Amino acid sequence: MAERWTIGEFSRITHLSIRTLRRYHDQDLLVPAQVDPATGYRYYTPAQIRPALTIRRLRELDLPLADVRDFLRIESSGADEGGRHAAQQIVAAHLRRLEDRLGRTQRAVQALRELLDPQAERTVSLEVLPSQRVLAVTLDVPPGSDLSWYDAAMNDLDTAVGDRPVLPPGGRYQHTLFTDGHGRATVYLPAEAPLPPGAPPTVKLLRLPERTAAVATHHGPHDDLDLTYSAVGSFAAHHGFRSQDLVEEVYLVGPRDTDQPDRWRTLVAWLVDPDAIRSTT
Numbered sequence: 466m467a468e469r470w471t472i473g474e475f476s477r478i479t480h481l482s483i484r485t486l487r488r489y490h491d492q493d494l495l496v497p498a499q500v501d502p503a504t505g506y507r508y509y510t511p512a513q514i515r516p517a518l519t520i521r522r523l524r525e526l527d528l529p530l531a532d533v534r535d536f537l538r539i540e541s542s543g544a545d546e547g548g549r550h551a552a553q554q555i556v557a558a559h560l561r562r563l564e565d566r567l568g569r570t571q572r573a574v575q576a577l578r579e580l581l582d583p584q585a586e587r588t589v590s591l592e593v594l595p596s597q598r599v600l601a602v603t604l605d606v607p608p609g610s611d612l613s614w615y616d617a618a619m620n621d622l623d624t625a626v627g628d629r630p631v632l633p634p635g636g637r638y639q640h641t642l643f644t645d646g647h648g649r650a651t652v653y654l655p656a657e658a659p660l661p662p663g664a665p666p667t668v669k670l671l672r673l674p675e676r677t678a679a680v681a682t683h684h685g686p687h688d689d690l691d692l693t694y695s696a697v698g699s700f701a702a703h704h705g706f707r708s709q710d711l712v713e714e715v716y717l718v719g720p721r722d723t724d725q726p727d728r729w730r731t732l733v734a735w736l737v738d739p740d741a742i743r744s745t746t
Contacts, residue, residue, distance in 0.1 A: 468511060469498060475509040479517050486517070494520050494533060516541070528559050568726075569688060576689040587696035591704075592680045594673075594713070594734060599635075599653035600625055600660065601671040608647040618652040618667070625664035626654055635715040635732075637673075640708070643694075678713065678734035679706065686726035690733070697735040706737035 476483045489495040490507065495517055497507035509517075516537060523533050532555050539552040579585045602618035619634065632655035641648035653671065660670045679700045683693040694712070701708060715732040723729070 469508040470510070472497070472507040472509065475513070475517075479514055479521075481517055481521060485521075489517070489520060492530060494530070494537065523556070526559065526563060528556070532559065568686075572686060572688040576692060579689075579692065587681050587693055589679055589681045589696050589700040591700075591706075592678060592734070593739075594676050594678060594680075596675045597655055597673045598657055599671050599673055600656045600664075600668050601651050601653040602667045603649065603651040603669070603671075604667075606642060606647055606650050608645075610647070614650070615652060618650075621665040621667045622652065622654045625661055625668040626656065627661065629656075629658065631655055633715055633717050633719075634721070635713060637711055637713045640710050640712065676709075676713075676734075676736050677739040678736045679704075680732060680734045682717070683729075683731040683733055685729055687729075687731070690731070693731075693733050694735075697733055701735050701737050709736040709738055711736040 470478065472483055472486055475481075476486060479486075481489075486495065486507070486509075490497060495513065498510040498513060499508040500506070501508070519540075520533060520537070523536065528536075536552050536555045539548050539555075542548065600622055602621055604614060604618065606614050615636070622634070634652070634654050636653065637651040639648035639650070642650060651671070653673075656670075660668065679697040681693050681697050681700075683690055697712075713732075713734040713736060715734070717730040717732055719729050719731065720726075
């Protein structure tokens with residue numbers, strides 16, 4: 466008879482509790498090599514050690530049960546190279562999700578530490594942004610939209626610009642986009658040249674006027690962009706500057722430039738009424 470172990474023996478060998486092994490059986494993750502029909506005793510073989518320890522690691526990483534079953538099914542089927550690659554991709558995709566989650570957690574911790582530090586302040590200044598010619602896509606973002614509208618606008622702008630070098634892109638957004646989830650947005654690329662022939666019909670030539678704003682440069686990914694918005698908004702309110710109901714973002718360094726979010730730089734400009742500033746000064 467081939468070597469076999471009771472569930473207790475297998476538990477001691479793998480350092481998996483008997484309760485855990487029973488749960489793996491009930492979840493159809495690790496079915497014993499033999500179950501005595503009379504007594505219900507479970508028996509395991511040496512070949513089940515590696516799958517048992519693999520399941521433990523996968524579950525410690527919170528891989529969903531369905532994915533664990535798919536992984537084990539492929540592994541146990543003696544799959545060819547393509548099948549093994551598919552099994553590895555199940556785990557790789559989950560690891561990427563965990564890394565993304567870890568990154569978000571770390572950034573949330575950093576933001577919370579800043580919020581808990583009464584001395585922490587983001588640098589804000591009052592600036593006048595010069596008039597500028599841009600190629601722009603303006604649209605009304607409907608309620609419940611994801612960011613696909615921004616991607617579509619940038620694709621149209623890139624098509625219009627072609628291979629010509631341009632300055633960093635930007636966007637002008639009504640505050641209602643953030644307060645109510647819908648509103649007008651203008652996405653733009655600076656361009657001194659005329660609108661090129663064959664440009665998508667959504668793209669228009671636009672001149673941004675000279676504008677006054679409370680300005681701050683946001684460093685890093687956009688998870689804590691709300692902290693920079695709070696800084697410029699508080700600055701404007703503290704000085705009694707009347708908001709123009711518009712905020713402008715300029716993506717000095719962004720995903721188009723680098724895949725390292727820590728290197729991103731976003732200028733946030735809270736547009737204010739210049740007449741109100743002159744009257745207060």
